[in-house]
Amino acid sequence: MAVAKGSAPQSGEPSKRGDRRRQLVLTLSRVWAWAFLGLLIAFFVITVPLSSNGSVNFLTVRNSQNILMAIVSVLLLGLGQTFVIITAGIDLSVGHMMSLASVVSALVLREVFNAGVPLFPAVAIGLLAALATAALVGFLQGSIIARLKVPAFIVTLGGGFVLRGVALLMSDNSTVIGLPPGVRDYGNESLMYFIPGDSGGLYFFNRPEVSGELVRSMDRILPYPVIIAAIVVILMAFLLRRTAFGRHTYAIGGNQEAALRAGIPVDRHLIQLYMLSASTAAVAGFLSTLRFTAGSAVIGDPLLMSSIAAVIIGGVSLAGGAGSIIGTVIGALIVAVLTTGLVMLNVQAFWQFIVIGIVIIVAVLIDQSRDLIVSRMRSGA
Amino acid sequence: MEQTAMTSEGNVLSREPMLSVRQLVKRFGGLTAVNKVDMDVYPGEVVGLVGDNAAGKSTLIKCIAGVHQPEEGEIYFEGRRVHFSHPIEARDAHIETIYQDLALAGNLNVGANIFMGREIKKPFLGGLVKVLDEEFMLQESRKLLEQLKIHIPDFTQEIETLSGGQRQAVAIARAVYWKAKLMIMDEPTNNLGVVEQRQVLDLVRELKSQGVPVILISHTLPDVFAVTDRIVVMHRGRKVTDKKTSETDSQEIVQYMVGALDDNRVDA
Structure with missing residues (x-):
């Protein structure tokens, strides 16, 4: 007689009802972050004090734009990180990479501009310099991780220290100033402007020439950094979901040995991911x-933890194999809405940390219990 | 397809072997894991490779699959001498190896696993970039599994939500899709329920009927007798017998496995 080893299920066909129940759990676990974000917003809309004329204070155009502006850096750091963590890696150097990119782009922009290059090309060259730095940093870190098999945690921890030192050296332990004043517009102006009231209106591209009370009531809608971050989000989501590159990222996270046997160039792919991670951080530094x-x-130094928090709240598993760009976006939104809302409630800032910390742990608990429930259902228990 | 029905007896001998191993030696330090082994596998033939633990059968197939590089001896595949320095080179020659759970990414669905590393792409934005052709891959997977009589209710499910037997079936299906010319299966029925073991053995027969030769490593002698044409027994690195399945029985094979019988004993 054949000897059956282990206690695997005898039949490969789970019941229809079990199927539906499992589907329900999976769906719930997928939408919880959306639901939580919605609840948070509703909570703050109700609890944040109304303004003097009785209208809602939290969900205003201005505050929504403030929240978007606030998540740009954390989100950009989290985008590349999402790819890395899906392969069960980690990049602890993104915060310092952002700082270095800020210094490099400022130095290059200033020198190029002073050499007589017009403003817009000078800004573009500053971005390219930041990206080139990121590519080099990512290549070196990725090579040590993939080819020399040093754990990513160690390499990017040490790498982060190195980047921090280099950034301080290059900036002479301070801030790089003396940039052309026009730079400010690229980083602060918006696609649209809105001034409420009779004398106001909606303006595109160019800030209306107004002064006094009107300037104070003017809302900036979709500042350029938000638009650039949104473009990067769309590009990354496309890369992860629609291309072979993204598919290979998931495959490596799911089973690195299988990916290797299937002919995926795992080492090269990992190196590219650390280059990608450094690059999205470089965009954050440039902005x-x-x-x-x-x-x-x-x-960028204090943003590392928040960016990892966003990625994890968004459902990326540190064990690898699972996660999405939209999840990271939601994670970043949850962190930003929490922070902004608590500030507007005049809650002492320290509470933000406590609340965000609890949210991270609960998020992971939810993901784990989903896995547990699904595997229980499969084994028919 | 039909000519494969006549694998046993004379027809086999008249054909060229798909795989020939000659005097293969693999050492690990002072230990000779594989000692001057000869082995042939003919098209459409299922060969059982059996032996006690540490008999050298896994080392032998790892040499064939490019995981290990032998110190001495030759490997011929489709009549040509081959040297595989990496498993990917063996796979490029269409030698596919199925290990328990090693070949699939649990977080991907059936189609994504079958096309892993060889994804089908289509142009996007007027050929500016190439994106995954999910539709095509899903259709191909469905056709393939139908052809192999593998039943999986939901193709978009992640592989880890499938049963062990279903996963093993997907791994085998993938090898078939990519035109395996030799399939090596290392304990494919391990950790499977009785029904699923039978399903995997049915797949081995299906492969045979499609002309794909199989080397089956198994501890489960009833399985080996159920599907193989020939049985090769190894003991302490040496091949001790190579018999047609129809001309032996499990008692005799066990005698070979424990070293009580030995066709190739030099001293006797």
Whole structure:
């Protein structure tokens, strides 16, 4: 007689009802982040005090734009990180990479502009310089991780320290200033402007020449950094969902050995992912240079933890194999809405950390219990 | 397809072997894991490779699959001498190896697994970039599994939600799709329920009927007797017998496995 080993199910056909129940759990676990985000917004709409004329204060055009502006950096750091974590890796250097990119783009922009290049090309060259730096950093870190088999945690931890030192050295332990004043517009102006009231209206591309009370009531809709971040989001989502590159990323995260046997160039792919991760961080650094008209050697340092928080709340598994770009976007939104809302409620800032910390842990608990329930259902228990 | 029905007896001998292993030696330090082994596999033939633990059968197939590089001896595939320095080279020659759970990504669906590493792409935005052709891959997978009589209710399900037997079937189907010329299966029925074991054995027969030769490593002698044409027994690195399945029985094979019988004993 054949000997059956283990306790695998005897039949490959689960019941229809079990199927539907499992589907329900899966659907719930997928939409919980959306639901949570919706609840958060509703909560703050109700609890944040109304303004003097009695209208809602949280869900205003201005506040929504503030929230979007606030997530740009965290989101960009999280986008590349999403790819890396899907392969069960981690990039702890993204915060310092952002700082270095801010310094490099500021230095290059300034020198190129001073050499007589017009503003727009100078800004573009500044971006290219930041991206080139990121490509080099990502290539070096990725090569050590993929080819020399040093754990990503170690390489990017050490790499982060190195980048921090280099950024401080290059900026002479300070901020890179002396950028052409026009840079400010790229980092702060918007696609649209809206002034409420009779004398107001909706303006495109060009800021209306107004002053006094009107300037204060003017809303900036879709600032350029938000638009650039949105473009990067769309590109990354496309890359992850629709291309062979994205499919290989999931395959490596699901089973690296199988990916290798299937002929996927795993080492090369991992190197490219660390280059990608450094690059989205470099875009964040570049945008911060535009926004503050200065390069800062420390601007990205505190953002690492928030970006990883966004990725994890968004459902990317540290064990690899699972996650999506839209999830990371929602994760970043949850972090930003929480932070902004608590500030508007005049809650002491320290509470933000406590709340975000709890949300991270609960998010992972939900994902884990989903996996547990699904596997229980499969084994028919 | 039909000519494969006449694999046993004379027809086999008249044909060229698909795979020939000659005097293969693989050592690990002082241990000779594979010691001057000869082995042939003919088209449409299922060969059982059996032996106790550490008999050298896994090392032998790893040499064939490019995981290990032998110190001595030759491997001929389709009549040509081959040297595989990497498993991917063996796979490029259409030698596919099925390990328990090693070949699939659990987080991807059936279609994505069958096309893993060889995704089909279509132009997007007027050929500016290429995107995955999910539709095509799903259709091809459905056709393939139908042809192999593998039943999977939902193709968009992630592989890890399928049963062990279904996963094994998908791994085999993938090898078939990519035109395997030799299939090596290392304990394919391990950790499977009785029904699923039978399904995998049915697949082995299906492969045979499609002319794909199979080397089947198994500890489960009833399985081996159920599907093989020939049985090769190894003991302590050496091949001790090579018999037609129809001309032996499990008691005799066990005698070979424990070293009580040995066709190739040099001293005797």
